[in-house]
Amino acid sequence: MLALLLAGFGTGLSLIVAIGSQNAFLLQQGLRGAAVAPLVVICAVSDLVLIGLGVSGIGAVLKQWPTAIGVIAVGGGLFLLGYGALAARRAFRPSVMTIGEERTPLRKAVLACVAFTWLNPHVYLDTVLLLGSVAVAHGDGRWLFGVGAGIASAVWFSALGFGARRLAGVFAKPVAWRVLDVLIAVTMTGLGMTMLLGRV
Numbered sequence: 001m002l003a004l005l006l007a008g009f010g011t012g013l014s015l016i017v018a019i020g021s022q023n024a025f026l027l028q029q030g031l032r033g034a035a036v037a038p039l040v041v042i043c044a045v046s047d048l049v050l051i052g053l054g055v056s057g058i059g060a061v062l063k064q065w066p067t068a069i070g071v072i073a074v075g076g077g078l079f080l081l082g083y084g085a086l087a088a089r090r091a092f093r094p095s096v097m098t099i100g101e102e103r104t105p106l107r108k109a110v111l112a113c114v115a116f117t118w119l120n121p122h123v124y125l126d127t128v129l130l131l132g133s134v135a136v137a138h139g140d141g142r143w144l145f146g147v148g149a150g151i152a153s154a155v156w157f158s159a160l161g162f163g164a165r166r167l168a169g170v171f172a173k174p175v176a177w178r179v180l181d182v183l184i185a186v187t188m189t190g191l192g193m194t195m196l197l198g199r200v
Contacts, residue, residue: 004141008148011134012051015126016156021080021191022116022123023160024184030164031180035109040161042110046117047127047153054132055146075119080192083112084185091181120191 016023026043030036104112117123131149135142170176 001144004138004144005148005151007138008135008145008150009152010148011131011145012149012152013156015131016047016153020122021083021120021188022113024187025083025112025116026157026161027164028180028184029104029109029113030161031167032104033165034104035106036161036164038106038110039113040157042113043117043157043161044150044154046114046123047157048150050123050127051131051135051146051149051153054128054130055135055142057132057136058128074196077192077194077196079115079119080188081196084188084192087181087185087188091178091185122191 022043026039029039127149131146135145135149138145
């Protein structure tokens with residue numbers, strides 16, 4: 001039992017801990033202290049739903065609908081390019097930003113978080129298809145494996161969102177925000193182009 005939980009935890013963590021649009025957005029909001037709790041809940045619960053779908057075996061069904069994944073990829077790619085452009089504008093505009101300024105309104109932050117999560121085709125590949133395939137290979141123990149992966153997701157998003165404020169000292173300097181926005185712009189633009197070019 002413990003072995004299955006640990007296997008799921010390790011596999012889930014290895015897939016979640018990566019520089020991606022969702023993680024970059026949550027880090028940014030965590031640094032601002034803006035709507036962190038609801039965003040962490042959205043990310044963790046969304047992962048739990050997707051992991052559950054993968055463990056249940058629905059990943060095999062999704063493989064039969066490549067067009068659906070393609071539509072999500074195009075929509076997600078355009079969304080990421082737009083967000084990347086906004087980050088680039090923030091990085092190079094004359095005014096500077098500090099931790100206490102320009103917090104994203106709750107509704108806008110929630111909608112963006114939902115979009116970053118559900119418009120990213122990679123989340124389906126990682127959680128539903130890949131993680132689901134590994135879980136199903138464990139037979140009757142696949143649900144324990146899934147629970148371990150879900151715990152990893154909750155731990156990671158909580159650490160990222162609530163732990164970001166520990167970097168407040170670093171981001172008290174305006175130049176640090178500019179560097180972060182440049183990194184976010186590059187990440188979002190790169191992922192967006194990858195999604196779109198993969199569908200051309």
